[in-house]
Amino acid sequence: MSSEAPDAPDVPADEVEPVRIEDEMEQSYIDYAMSVIVGRALPDARDGLKPVQRRILYAMDEMGVTSRSGHRKSSSIVGDTMGNYHPHGDSAIYDALARMAQDFSLRYPLVDGQGNFGSVDGDPPAAMRYTEARMAPIAEELLADIDKDTVDFAPNYDDRLTEPAVLPAAIPNLLVNGASGIAVGMSTNIPPHNLGEVIDAAIHVIDHPGCSVAELLDTPDSDGYVKGPDFPTGAKIVNREGLWDAYTEGRGRLRVRAEMETEYDETGGDRIVVTELPYQQNKARRIERIADDVGEGKIEGIRDIRDESDRNGVRIVVECKRGANADVVRNQLLEHHLENTFSVISLALVDDQPRILNLKELLEAFVEHRREVVRRRSQFELDEAEDRAHILEGRLTALDNVERVVELVRDSEDRDAAMAGLREAYDLSEAQAEHIVRMQLGSLTSMEAGEIEAEYRDVQDEIERLETILNDESELLDVIKDELEAVKASYDDERRTGIVEDAGAVTREDLIAEEEVVVAVSEDDYVKRMSLSEFDPQHRGGKGIIGSRPKSGDRVSTVFTASTHDYLLCFTNQGQVYRLKVFELPEMGRTARGTSAVNIVDLDDGEEITAVVNTDDIGEGYFAMATRNGYVKRTEVSAFENVHSGGIRALTLESDDSLVDVEVTDDDGDLLVGTREGMTIRFSGADARPMGRSARGVNGIDLRDGDRVAGLVAAAADDDRHLLTVTKNGYGKRTPLSEYRRQSRYGKGLIDIKTDERNGPVCSINAVSEGDGLVIMSESGQIMRTHVGEVSTVGRNTKGVVVMRLDDDDRVAGVDVVPDEGRDDGLEADDETEAVGGSDGEAGPGDE
Structure with a gap:
């Protein structure tokens, strides 16, 4: 016998179909992907279960491991599931079983576990041989009526058994317990929800099939039902916009x-x-x-x-x-x-196809499934009831003719003959005749007859009820709603997850303690911030303490106070304005020089910050600006709403001019312009008409030769505050604003303070109240903190008192007011004035 293999049969060439390998790979991959999508990774929109979860619950039901039985070893449940329905390995089955038992993973656990099934610390479940499980009561609602032809069955993997393609699911499990899974090219992540809210929403969909998603949501703007996800671990959801997207579009991002x-x-x-x-x-x-x-x-x-x-x-x-x-x-x-x-x-399988569903579509899928389940159950029960009525009709016929029936059966040769005789004599069906023949003699008593008649009436009523359900859609829907209400009454509980108004994501300023700080800027553009609490208040005339150590040749040019959470508009001498976040400024010690401002604000060479306005102080008004050469301009605040990182133009300056000060004012307020030589003019702000950002402004004060503007103050017509004037040599005074009468714009003004050799030129002017605090910084970096009450109140045209004592080569760099600081340090105001009297009249030509 030859050992050679037989020749392969010839295959006609026309039966070979050439296929491009990339096309074959594409189709094979699509087939594989759909197998994973449908067979393993995604839940069904009807019962909310993945195949492995459905098979575990069905296997437990077949094993009799219900909520009313004892616990069974998890290994036994896993073995039955794997051997009969899910041949994909025991670890995948046990992981799914364990997750269904975790009260921190499922809002309403479907498995009642006994033993270690994991923890929120990430501990894995104990081995399946150590744990036990049974169905949770709510899981039985998923399997209720599965034996009444409510769902389709399909052959299992080896065709030995059949398994349900979907469970009857009397609860909207997909929304109630959520789902997560990663398929091929897609994933699902549906959060859990409160059972009562979802059932109420489902009933609303039944009653109002044309409703919108908005009607189902319980928001501040509408009285709906679903407030949002209800996580088993509680916590809070903080953005309603994400909820709206998730429920209307099927996709959204929630901050928990x-x-x-x-x-x-x-x-x-x-x-x-x-x-x-x-x-x-x-x-x-x-x-x-x-x-x-x-x-x-x-x-x-x-x-x-x-x-x-x-x-x-x-x-x-x-x-x-x-x-x-x-x-x-x-x-x-x-x-x-x-x-x-x-x-x-919200991705789920609808007719074995993956679809992203909004809230209403998820509920509609469940309601449609329940409609089919109740219809099929009603038909099954109707068939059973009609079969029972048919038998009872035969028994009633036998009871009506009991003597003749007994005689006919007794005279028949065998059972078949008796059945044939009964069918012929009384026009009975084979089932009726067989039942009569099998009746016991004791069932022929009058009591038994009464019970049969009563049962027949009950069966007829049941048939009528079931036919009504099947023939009347509204009755069928009423049954669905009644069953949902019963489930809600049995399992509903309070929400665990709260919904709070969105306060925004945590920002950088949220991570910085809110406190008052002192910001120092040098001429060479070094900047830093220090806590105001580092500087204790002193009596006037003190030297203060070190607040900065400028490098050689540099000196402090600007000082101001702010909160770390403030947003500031910083105006520079070159007429630019920048937006600055105080918490972005480097926090350094008192002896530190600071960091170059170019890292924070894009300043040009020679550009310095000369005025700072807190955005919290800005309303619907105007920015009033004063330049060194005496120009004044008002521009609407709205013109500065969008200040980009590179800054914007605040006003146009002449080549030899610079911006000195900025105040916030309105149409009814006055403006006071003070000069370095101690002159002050007060005029109505309305005299400086509003202009655009590119304008230069109008003449505000007629300066003497060599004089320059030192500062600007905005005041109300009946302002009861004081004007605080501080000179470069550390002297200062307070004078009621009422002593500065209103004049026409572009006058020479009144003498405010004497600027002789002792006082030096004016450094700053500010409107102050009795309870305000002061922060004064010298060019060498000394900082003194005191109270307005420490500075005596005197008239105009005086020299004032020592406010800060300076070294011979030092000068005041800047003064900032801390509003409403009070006097809680125990300091008493010093009444010494050291004032030098002078004329109280208007300055004229040659007035010294």
């Missing part, structure tokens, strides 16, 4: 924030207690990362962190350092660790 509260610690520091974590956060890993960031200095103000969680819930205690701002620590925790984003992708 931990629930925290601040407690007072008897040791002196505050304590932040975290009681709820965002969904699917690993608690142990989160605590570890917080501790790492504290150690690396990324998070400041934390002394200790510990986990005090137990079976009753989460409790993470963060101990703040003494003196640390608990709000800042809280915001740092939110930015880095305790707030995350949940991306909603």
